[in-house]
Amino acid sequence: MDTNGFFGNWGGAYIPEVLHQTFQELKEEYARCRKDPEFWQEYLTLMSTYSCRPTPLTHAENLSRHFGGADIYIKREDLNHTGAHKANNVMGQGLLVKRMGKKRVIAETGAGQHGMATATMAAKFGLDCTIYMGEEDVLRQRPNVFWMEKMGATVVPVTDGSQTLKDAINEAFRDWVTNVDDTHYVFGTACGPAPFPEMVSWFQSIIGIEAAEQIVKYHGKMPRRVYACVGGGSNAMGVFKRFLDEDDVELVGVEAGGHGADSGAHAIRLSSPDATPGVAQGYKTMFLQDNDGQMKQTHSVAAGLDYVGVSPILSDLWEQKKVRFESATDDEVMAALDLTMKLEGIIPALESSHAFAGAFKEVGKLSKEDAIIINQSGRGDKDIFTIAHAFEDPSWKKFIIDRGKEYSSN
Amino acid sequence: MQLEQQLQEKLETRDILLMTHIVLGYPSFEVNREVIRQMVNEGVDCIEMQIPFSEPMADGPVILKANQDSLAAGTTVEECFSFGAEMVQKHTIPFLFMTYYNIIFKYGEEAFFKRAAECGIRGFIVPDLPPEMGKTFLELADRYDIAPILIFAPTSTDDRMKQLSGYGRGFIYCVARRGVTGKKSDFDHDFDSYLARCRTATELPLAVGFGIQSKEDIDALKGKADMAVIGSRTIKLVATEGADAVGPFIAGLR
Ligand SMILES: Cc1ncc(COP(=O)(O)O)c(C=O)c1O
Numbered sequence: 001m002d003t004n005g006f007f008g009n010w011g012g013a014y015i016p017e018v019l020h021q022t023f024q025e026l027k028e029e030y031a032r033c034r035k036d037p038e039f040w041q042e043y044l045t046l047m048s049t050y051s052c053r054p055t056p057l058t059h060a061e062n063l064s065r066h067f068g069g070a071d072i073y074i075k076r077e078d079l080n081h082t083g084a085h086k087a088n089n090v091m092g093q094g095l096l097v098k099r100m101g102k103k104r105v106i107a108e109t110g111a112g113q114h115g116m117a118t119a120t121m122a123a124k125f126g127l128d129c130t131i132y133m134g135e136e137d138v139l140r141q142r143p144n145v146f147w148m149e150k151m152g153a154t155v156v157p158v159t160d161g162s163q164t165l166k167d168a169i170n171e172a173f174r175d176w177v178t179n180v181d182d183t184h185y186v187f188g189t190a191c192g193p194a195p196f197p198e199m200v201s202w203f204q205s206i207i208g209i210e211a212a213e214q215i216v217k218y219h220g221k222m223p224r225r226v227y228a229c230v231g232g233g234s235n236a237m238g239v240f241k242r243f244l245d246e247d248d249v250e251l252v253g254v255e256a257g258g259h260g261a262d263s264g265a266h267a268i269r270l271s272s273p274d275a276t277p278g279v280a281q282g283y284k285t286m287f288l289q290d291n292d293g294q295m296k297q298t299h300s301v302a303a304g305l306d307y308v309g310v311s312p313i314l315s316d317l318w319e320q321k322k323v324r325f326e327s328a329t330d331d332e333v334m335a336a337l338d339l340t341m342k343l344e345g346i347i348p349a350l351e352s353s354h355a356f357a358g359a360f361k362e363v364g365k366l367s368k369e370d371a372i373i374i375n376q377s378g379r380g381d382k383d384i385f386t387i388a389h390a391f392e393d394p395s396w397k398k399f400i401i402d403r404g405k406e407y408s409s410n
Numbered sequence: 411m412q413l414e415q416q417l418q419e420k421l422e423t424r425d426i427l428l429m430t431h432i433v434l435g436y437p438s439f440e441v442n443r444e445v446i447r448q449m450v451n452e453g454v455d456c457i458e459m460q461i462p463f464s465e466p467m468a469d470g471p472v473i474l475k476a477n478q479d480s481l482a483a484g485t486t487v488e489e490c491f492s493f494g495a496e497m498v499q500k501h502t503i504p505f506l507f508m509t510y511y512n513i514i515f516k517y518g519e520e521a522f523f524k525r526a527a528e529c530g531i532r533g534f535i536v537p538d539l540p541p542e543m544g545k546t547f548l549e550l551a552d553r554y555d556i557a558p559i560l561i562f563a564p565t566s567t568d569d570r571m572k573q574l575s576g577y578g579r580g581f582i583y584c585v586a587r588r589g590v591t592g593k594k595s596d597f598d599h600d601f602d603s604y605l606a607r608c609r610t611a612t613e614l615p616l617a618v619g620f621g622i623q624s625k626e627d628i629d630a631l632k633g634k635a636d637m638a639v640i641g642s643r644t645i646k647l648v649a650t651e652g653a654d655a656v657g658p659f660i661a662g663l664r
Binding site: 004012013014016017018019020021022160161166170173174177178179180181276277278279280281282284287289291293294295 | 565
């Protein structure tokens, strides 16, 4: 990152003047934390006592045999407390908030996992907490809304625009400019104005640091490829960072193909020609936008990937050809999820299932001598309504109808 | 320098100037036309015309909705330029564009300045472009003589204000409070000391915006600021009572 927050052509901090001073303070505190070895130690202790770090690296023997190519290893961020990699970032920012002495946190959330993690952190650290969530996402991630509220957070459904992640981010910014003195905005992914992309990636880098050590222990050498799904890009940056300078490791980001790359209904920013450079939500990156610069509607079965922009750090790595980007459609994702449940007894989140689908398309062509790592960014339990609906599961449907009847007769 | 000169001349005969804000294409260009006519007739000194953007991060509910409705009705940047040119032709007061940086960036910075200069636009207000991010923008502003309007906020330190003032032309837009457009502001003691800080930091005229809704608000600014900005209030008025309500409302402000 240069002094203005750019990674090559991408990034920056396009913020309203009201936030200037707060960003100065945030940048200074972040720089102090990076220089202070005790901060990282405190972070590691917190993550190993409050959450489940290090998370395991699971050898998926049945999937490996099924595809007959490289050995498949799964990095289990689903076993982190609150069920996703999001906690890595949130707990780190929580420690920062304590140092800065702010009393209130706000966050945007798409899949609800980041909101969940933030509500958890706020409960633990005694902070007030408000979560902004697009109305469409409130409906598709209802279990997470329930838990956030139970932990004392206020969940505000956002009914503007496309009612998804980008609109939740806008609304969180509107809150922040109003309550800047006592509030920290816990940005949920490696996007937004500097220093967020770099800071979030730093906290998430714990994923790759652990995974590199684990794969060498189990497999004897570095993996051939590492796969991660890409929404804003935080789990991808987290698992990729450690491997960036390993010459023989190929990094693959899998974006949300929705109804297909040619359908217009997707969230493919880097692996399709549909996105163009733009500046929105405080940073410069590749955005899905029209010729006038208005953001387009996106679509994905996974709320956490249903987003118009992407980490400026990933745009830079894409431009430098250091990360390859692919996409997986909703249908491919459901099939990959189904197979993983049946063969391994593991339930990846719909977001994470994109990484699985991307890997499944290629793993059979790799040598048996090699290994790949799939980053399972989260668990699928939150998606029970969406998955049950997509599978048209008859017994689940009956259960919902019966429960509905029971509630409406009271 | 044109914009500042125009405003300074007006300030010789008026104790406070009025700037109003409209969102282009909301509810329609036809209504915009009529609203501007009434504003100019009632002596508004300067008008900022917002080119709508799908992600208006610094705007509150009223202007946010106006942006969305305008885009839903199909408003394009091209239409905004031709409408701007038409207004400049028709009226003698200065017109500015307010928009978010992506609209300019996507059009091509230089092409945007060139086109706006041809239309006779006098200044740009871009709330998400701090000077640190606007090196080429500020150079182009000088070259095309379109005033880049810099923004002061209550959270800006004295040093920061001085720095911003160095980049600003035309006038400085002082945001009256923390927050987004639309909500009422308190013009209390804290506010007065903020304005005094603004005054010390710059020689440029001071415009005050965010939450100004009535004659009382404007009277309270006399002697402390040079221009009052009315934004959401008239946009809401047009939405609820129609364009014809604007003239009498403006007439009642001074
Ligand atoms: C489980 C899971 N994976 C992935 C993502 C996508 O975000 P990112 O690209 O920042 O990792 C989300 C976001 O909500 C998520 O909940």
